[in-house]
Amino acid sequence: MGEYEPKIEVQFPEVVQVAQGATVKLECFALGNPVPSIIWRRVDGIPFSRKVDMRKASGILEIPYFEQDDAGTYECVAENSKGRNSVQGKLSFYAPPHMIEKPQDMQKAIDDSLVWECMAIGKPKPSYRWMKNGENLEPAEERVQVVNGALSISRLVLSDAGIYQCVAGNKYGEVYSNAELRVIAVAPDFGANLLKSHILVKEGGDVLIDCRPKMSPRGLITWKKGSEALRENSRMTVLESGSLRLSNAMKSDAGLYTCVARNQFGVASSSGMLMVKEATVITTPPSTLDVTVGESIVLPCQVTHDPSLELKFTWFFNEQLIHFGSHGGYFEKVGSHSSGDIMIRNIQMKHAGKYTCAVQTKVDSSSIAMDLIVRGPPGPPTSVHVEELSDSTATLSWKPGPDNHSPIITYTIQARTPFSLGWQAVTTVPEDIGGRRLTATVIELSPWVEYEFRVVAINALGTGEPSKPSKQVRTKDTPPKVTPANVSGGGGSRSELVITWEPVPEELQNGPGFGYVVAFRPFGATGWMQAAVPSAEASKYVFKNESIQPFSKFQVKVGVYNNKGEGPFGPLVTIYSAEEEPARAPTRVRVQSLSASEVEVTWKTLPWSTSRRRVLGYELRYWEKKEKEDMASVLRTVGNRTSAIIQGLKGSSTYYITVRAYNTAGAGPPSAAVNVTTKKPPPSQPPVKVMWNTSNSKIILNWEQVKALENESEVMGYKVLYKQNRHSRPRVMETNTTSVELSLPPDEEYIIQIKPFGEGGEGSSSKQITIPRISGPNAIGSASSVSTLSALSTIALSLTARTSL
Structure with missing residues (x-):
């Protein structure tokens, strides 16, 4: 078949009725060659809303949630290269009635009037009728009327009471609304x-x-x-x-x-x-009060009033209620019955403003306002800016803050860096910055350091709060000027020259790329050897050369540099190259046990100093018999000592000990190992059944004898530790018996402990005994007694004792 124009195969009804909220689908199908394109449009030219879905491929137009605005004539247009054709259909909107204003239950007096509104919406427009008690209401009397859905009844009578219904309807349905009318007399x-x-x-x-x-x-x-x-x-x-x-x-x-x-x-x-x-009248006239920060003031509020009425005073600050007892305790009521005076103590700048006294009775109320001016140190300056910056200066500008009713006399400037301890005062030009001046130059700053600045104003009443800090700025860089401190050296391994120094602090490096130049030469030589150390944190340089003899003398100096150039060298310092460790071992090593945990070691010293093999001290290595030597503990002495005490050992244990000399190069050969067995441990059992009594200025103590265990050293005696109170140093009395008599001043509280001792040292202590301050002549107690004891009869005990303080 050849080409031909589109032919639409669908016919639409003249009018389609669509209910509110429904979904409409319009489908258009056309034949033609070439295949025609199909589009939908509204004849009135109104564009489709976003909810409309038009599918060109299938020719379907879908309109969801149909509303009044969607009603109209729609046209399907089919078109190809041979021509076009179209067909139209009309969509009409309808809606059943929907009540939007309903009558409400009413209670009316007899002879009163009633108007009930009833309104509904729908398409077509609804009509109205009324019913009473289930029957149609036919207005037979002139006083009953229905107009546009509204029911009105004038001159109500008792028989008008009942259940009324408003009925709104169109051809698509009816809606009802009920209400009850009550007529009372x-x-x-x-x-x-x-x-x-x-x-x-x-x-x-x-x-x-x-x-x-x-x-x-x-x-x-x-x-x-x-x-x-x-x-x-x-x-x-x-x-x-x-x-x-x-x-x-x-x-x-x-x-x-x-x-x-x-x-x-x-x-x-x-x-x-x-x-x-009688009316309540405030007799205090309005006023403006003037006060200085830190002072106190009374705000008056005097009234005349009817004496039979109770007064209630309320105060407001800037229209906010004052809660007495809060606000930091600044406000206090000081008035009497007919006075609402308040006092403000230690006034601050925040207390300036409007104060209102309000007085109220059951009958009336009155109020009066007064202004409080507070004079004080200036407020903080604002808008602090750095206008110009060099390596050591900064020019600042700022705006003045409030002077708080006292002219600003002068300004000071403070600075802060990452290296300073808080804010520090700085030197300025001019040195004295007058109160009218709003710019100054800070001098003597460190190069290449980040600074913040703030400004403080001062008037006759004091120094104000500082401004907010300026933006952080960094001064410009320059070659360094400060050299390292404490240049020294020595130590290290054979053929090494070790040079050390304290690094220059970052705030003194004056710029990026900071490093050190190390110069050194043998003592007496004229030429220098130099090495660069490109690290600002470096604190050591090691020069290694096989030609360096042990403990040789060198001259050293350390300089500085950064990306801006080289700085100066520090002063000349004399140091020595690495030395050799001692070559000989100490002799005549002896050891004896002092207690269960201590031994004393003695030896014969080596020559104190030679040209290349100094002795700086001695190193003692000790280990238990059951351990290997590489598990040994180490104790070092300093100087030319010939003995040392090793502590913290185990009781009844055998130890091996060696001694060797050492210097900066290391330790020399060890002595022959000697062995020693520590004494038995001291008694582990504390004294028990400790009893005490007082007689005049004496305290008499006795306790049960402590028996040593089989593996412990025998008890040789007891130590009695006593002190007047918890803060004084204890005194000690030794005794070889189980009782002691202490002559102590009366009317004091005493704390006492007792511990046994033997060859192995001091044993476990008794429980702490507190002997209370007793005003009576005699008292008795035990280690388990409380500190508040009644005075009882005394038991006198005699004993012998020796005192060791």
Whole structure:
């Protein structure tokens, strides 16, 4: 078949009714050669909304959630190179009624009027009808009307009560809304709304006395003062609601007021006493107060008032309530009954502002405001900037902060670096920065260091808070000027020259690329050998050469450099190359056991110093018999000593010991090993059953004898440690018996411990004994007694003892 124009194979109804919220699918199919393209469009030219899905490949147009705006005429257009064709269809929107305003249950008084609104939306527009108690409401009387869905009933009667329904409908459905109407008829009743028994008003003030009885229908309300009918005048008005308004109250207005309500069903009344009180007046005039930081001030608030009324004072600071007892304890009430005075102690700048005193009674209230000016040191300057920067200077600018009511006299500048301890004062040009000056130059700065600056203002009242720091800046770099300190050397291995120094601190390196130049020469030579050490943290340089003789004398100097150039050399220092270790071993090594944990070693010294083999001290190596020598512990002595005590050993154990000399090159050969066996351990059992008693100025102690175990040294005696209180040094008394008598001043508290000792040393201590301060002549106790003991009869014990202090 040849080419031909599109032919649409689908026919649409003239109008399609679509419900609100439904989804519409329109499908268009056309034949043609070439295959035609199919598009959908609205005839009115309105573009499709985003929710519309048009599938060109299948010719389907889908409209979800159909709304009023989607209604209209839609056209399918099929087109190819031979021509085009189209077909149209109309989508019409409809919606069942939906109630948007419903009548509510009502309670109305007889003879009152009712209006119920009822409104619904829908397409087509809904119509309305009303029903009462399930039957259609046909307005037979002129007082019942239905207009645009609204039901109105005037001059209600009891028979109007019932259940009403508003019905809204169109051809797609109906909706209902129910409401109940109650019509009441009651005599006046004040049961729920009695007049206040006491009504207070200030002299010259206004008051409204409410009269709201329950009654239906609404009747007539009148007022009485005392037993007479109240006559209205310019100051007394009965409002439409029945309430009584009284203006510009006078003392003569006081009295008993009665509201009388009546309708066709009855009469009722309610009374209340009106009392006219003297007005509360603040007699303190408004003022502006002036005070200096750190001072205290009383803010006055004096009042005159009706003496029968209680006053309540409240203070506000900048319209914020002051809570006394908080706010750092600055505020304190100091007023009496008719005074609300407060005191502000140790005033700070933050206390400047507006203060309001408010006084209140049951009848009225009054307030007065006063301004408090606080003079003090200046506030912090602002906007601190570094305008110009060199290797040792910085030009700053700033803006002044508040002077706090005292002119700024001078400024100071402080600086901080990563190397300083906090903020430090700096030298400036000019040296004295006047209060009107807002720029200055800081001098004597270190090159290539990061600085922050801040400015502090000073006036006659003191030094203010510092400004915020400036942005961090780095001074420019220059060649270094500071050389390393404590240049020294010596030590190391054979044929080595070791040169050491203290590194130059980073803040003194003056720039990046910092390093050291090490120069050295044999003593007496004229030429220098040099080496660069490119590390700012370096503290040592080692020169190794086989020609260097042990302990040879050298001259050394260390210089500095950075990327900007070389700095100076430090002073000449004389050092020595590495020496040789001692060649001989100590002789006549002897050892003896002192206790279970200590031995003493003696030896004959070597010559103290030779040209190349100095002796700086001796090294003792010791190990248990059951251990290998490479597990030995080491004890070093310094100087030309001939003995040493080794501590911390095990009791009843055999040890081997060697001695060798050492210097910076290392240790020499060891002596022949000697052995020693430590003494048995001291007694492990502490003294028990410790008893004490006092007699006049004496304390008598006795305890049970300690028996040593089989592997422990025998008990040779006991040490009694005693002191007056917990802070004094203890004194010691030794005894070979199990009791002791101490002559001590009375009326003091004592702390006592007892421990046995033997050949192996001191044993375990008894529990600490506290002997309390006792005012009576005699007392007795034991190690388990508490420190508050009653005075008891004494038991005297005699003994012999020897004192060792």
